[in-house]
Amino acid sequence: MKPDTDALAIVRILAAGLVLNALLVLPAWWRDGIIGSVWFAPEALLLPAWVAVASGRRRSALLRAASGGLLAFVIVAGFFDALVQSVLGRPLNVFVDPLMLRAGFHLVDGSFGRWQATLASVLLAVAVIALAWVIFRLLRPQALPPGKAAPAIILASLLLGLPWVAAKLPVIESQAWRLLVTQAASLEATRDARARILAAADAPEFEPGPLPGLAGRDVYVVFIESYGGSALDRARMAGRVEPLLRRWTERLGAAGVEAVSGRMKAPIRGGQSWLSHASLLSGLSIDSQVWYEMLLEKDIGLLSDDFRQTGHVAVNVAPGIVMDWPEGDRLGFDRIYAAADLGYEGPPLGWVTMPDEYTLHTFSERIRPQQDGPVFAQIALISSHWPWRPVIEPLDDHSRIGHGRVYSSSIDEGERPATLLFDPDRMRRAYVRSLAYSLAVTFDWARRNLPSEALLIVLGDHQPVSLVTGREAGSEVPVHVISGDRDLLAGFIERGFVPGLLPVNVDEAPPITRLRHWLRSDFATAEHLP
Template sequence: MTEPTASATGGGRAPRRIGLRIGVGLALLLAALALPTRPGPVADLRFPVEWFWVAGLLALLRGRAFALLCAGVVALAGVGAVLKLADWGTFLAFSRPFDPVGDRTVLVAGWHLLSGTVGEGRALLAVGGALAAFLAALAVLAWGLAGLRRLAGRTRGFLAGAALGSAVAATLLVVLAPSVPLPISAGPSSYAVAKVADARRSFVAQATFARDVADDPLRAAPPDGPLAALTGHDVLVVFVESYGRSVVEEPRFAPRTQARLRQVEAELAAVGVGSRSGWMASPIAGGQSWLAHGTLLSGLSIDNQTRYESLLRSRRQSLNALFHAAGWRTAAVMPAITMPWPEAAWFGYDEILAAHDLGYRGRSFNWVTMPDQFTLRQIGELLERTPGPTMLITALISSHAPWTPIPRMVPWDAVGDGTVFDAQAAGGEAPDVLWRDPERVRFNYGLSIDYALEALGSFVARFARDAVVVVVGDHQPAELVTGPGASRDVPFHVLSADPAVLRRLEGWDLATGMVPAPGGTSLPMDAFRERFVRAMSGAGPAT
C-alpha cells in the first residue's frame, strides 16, 4: 500500500502541511550540511551545492531507491554533524580539529572535567539533554525528507528538475572558478575527503612514531658522567597548568603576570636562588596536559592519545628513569589523579602520591582537588623526609579551568590538613555563572596563574632553595582565553642556587631572571629531555 500524494488527500490544508513538512526537512538538511567546523563569522558560511543534489535526487527517485537514499542521507548528515560538532569542541578546547584516530579518549576527559565542575547529576542532565535533542533532530530530518514521497507527480518532477539543474550549475561554478569568492561551495564533500585523508595521515604517522620511539639518541650515544652537574641536588620538574605565552605577553594579562614574575625573581634572589627563563613549543593547546608531560619526559612529540599509548607500550626511558639510573630516587606528586593510574608504570617512579595520598581534608575548588599551596607543602615534607637526592615530577592544577574560586595564600605553618582553605573553596562564583561572561573568565584565568606563580616562588624560597627546579607550562589555555591565532609556546624557568648549574645553560637563548625575552626562540618541548641531560652531564659546560 502506498502513501497518498498531496493531491489525493483533498483540501487546501494537506498540501500546505506537506509543504511545511518538506520545508522543515530540507531546512534541517541545509543546517547539517552548512554547519561550520569551527567558530567564525557568519559571513564565512557558504551554501552547499550538495543540498541541491540531495533535494533533486530525493524528488526524482521512487520506491526502494528513495527509501535507501533517504536513510543514507540522514545517517551521513548525522555522522557529519557529530564530526563537525566534535571539531567545534576541540577547536574551542584545544585550538585544533577533532582527530577520530587520536582523540578516542577526549570524551572521557571531557566528562571528568564537566562532572567535576558542575556535578555528576547536572552533567548527566546536560549530556542526556544534548543527546536527546540530537536524536530528535535526526528523527525530524527523516520525517521531513520522507514527505517528498507525498508530493504529486508533476510537483515532484518540477522540484527534481529545478534542484538538479541548480546542482549542475552550482557545481560547474565551483569547479570552473575555484579561486573566485562565491556564496556557494562543495564544503561537505571537501570536508568528508579531508577527514578521510586526515585519518589516513594519522595511521601513517603512527607507523612513523613507532620508529621514533625506538630511536633514542640518549641510548645510542649516552653522555659521559650522566647528570654529574646535578649531583647532590634534589631536582624538581613542575608543570603549571595552562601557563602559556599569552599570559606573559598579551596586554590584558602581561602587567599582572610580569609583575608577579619579577616579584618571584626578587624573592628567590634574596635567598641566593638564580633563575633563567625561555620559551618552549608545546605540542598541544587548551588541554590534555598528560600529552605535554609525556612529551617533555620522553623526548617525543606527543599530540594525541594514540601516540601516548604507543609510548606507554615502549621501552623508551623517561627523564625520571634516566635520573633513577644515575642514582636519584624518583617521585611523582599528582593532585589531579583521582582514579587508578596504570600509565605510571612506564614512567618508573619509585613513589607516587596521587590526590588521595596527599592527606588533603579540605573542600575541593570545583574540579581542582586542592590548592597548589597544599600540594607544594606536601612536596616540601616529602623532600625533608627522603634521604639522598630526589627527582620529583609534579603538575600543579589551581590554574585549571573553570578558574573559580581562586585560592589565596595562607601562612605556610597554617596549611595543615587543608581545612584552612574551606572558606576559600566555598567562595567565588559558580562556574555556570562565571562562564556566561568571557571577559570575566579571562580575568579569573589571569588571577589563577598569578596565584600559582606566587605559591611556587614562595615554596622554592622556603623549602627548595637548594634544589634545581624546572618550571614549565604544559600548554596555552583554550582559544576562548587567548583569542584566535595564539602560538603554542609556553614559558619555562630553571631555578638554582648553584651558579655552575646555570652556567650549563649558556647557549640556550635564555633570559636572566623570571621574565622570558620577548623575541626569544622556542625550544621544542620534545627536545628538552636530551638537551637538558647532555647539558647537565660530563665535566664541563654543554650547549
C-alpha cells in the same frame, strides 16, 4: 502528477534544504568564530533533492538511509569540530578524539557535579538521536516524475542560493567535503606520528642513560596548569602577570636563587595536560590519547628512567589524579602521590582537589624527607585549572597549612562556573587571578625550600582554552629554569633563555620535547657534581 503537487514537492525540497543548511553552517560559524563565515553548504540541498526524486521504494529507502547517515555524521562532526577548535585550538580528529569523551565527562563531573555530568551526557545522546530523526523526516521521497526532477532541483537551488549570491557573500563551502579533506590530513598525520613512536623504540637517543652532571642533586619539574604564552602576550593579562614575574625575579635573587626563562611549544592547547607531561618525559611529541597509550605500551626510555640510572628516586606528585592510575608505573616513577596520598583534609575547590600552596608545602615537609638520596620529582599543579574558581590568596604563615582545613574559608570565593562559561571577559579575569596565585606560590616555595644545589624547571603545560587566548594564539608556554647554582643554567642561556622570570618572544620556539635531550646533552659528564 498535478502541477500544484509538483510545486508542493519543490517547496518541501527547499524547506528541507533550508533546515539542513542551518544545521550544517551553524557549527561552521562556531568553528570559525565568525557569524556568516559560511552561508550555503551545497549538500544541504543536493542530498534532499536526490532522495526526493529517487524512483522505486527500495532504492529510495536505501538513498534516504545513506544520505541521512552521512548528513547526521557531518553535522555531529561539525559541532564536535567546533568544540575542539574552541577548547584545544585544532581541528577534530575522528580517529583519536572519541577517546576524549571520558576525560570530558570527568572534567564536567569535577567542575559541576556528578548529576550534572550525567545529565549532560544524557542530553547529548538525546540530541544526537533527535538530530537523526529530524534528518530522516526531512529526507522524504517526493516522487517527482523523472522529466521534472532536473528542473525541480535547478529551481530549488536557485531559490536557496541566489539570495546569498546577490548579496555578494562568500557563501559556498561543502561541510562534507571539508570534513573529508581535514580527516584525510588527520589520518596522514596519525600515520606519521605512529611511525615516529615506533622508530623511537629502537633509536639510541631515546634509550635510558644516566646524567652524571646531575648526580646527587634534586631535580624538580613543576607544571603550572594552563600557563600559556598568552598570559604575557595579551595586554590585559600581561598587566598583572609581568609585574608579578619581575617582582619574584628580585625576590629570588635576594634569596640567592637565579632564574633564566624562555618559551617553548607545548604539543597541545586547552587541555589534556598529561600529554605535555608525557612529551617532556619521552622527548617525543605526544599530542593525542592514542599516542599516549602507545607510548605506555612501547619500550621507550623516559626522563624518569634517565634519573633512576643516575641514582635518583623518581617521584610523581599528582593532586589531580583521583582514580586508579596504572600509567604512573609505566611512566617510570618509583613513587606516586595522587590526591588521596597527600593527606588533604580541606574542602575541594571546584575541580581542583587542593590548592597548589598545599601541594608544594606537602612535598617539602612530608614527601621529600621520606626519600633516601637525590630525588627527581614531577609535580603537576592544578589551581589554575578551568573553571578558575574559587580564587584564593596565598597564606602568610605556612605553619597554618597543616592538612588544609585552613582553606575552608575560600570555598565560595570567585565566580560560579556556569557564569564564567558564558562570559569570556569574566573568564579571562578569573584565569589571570588563578594563574597569578599559582605563580606566586610556586616562586615563593622555590625561594623558601629549593636546595641551593638543586635544579628546578617550572613551565606551563599548555595554553588555556581559545575563549581566553583568542583563535590566533599559538602553543607556546613560558619555561623558567631556577637554581642556586648558576652553572646549571649555562646551557639554557646558550639556547636563548634570558636572565630572570620574564621570557622574551622568539621567532620560532623549540618544542618542550627538547628539554629531555638538552638535559642529556648538558649533564652527560660529572663536571657539575656538588
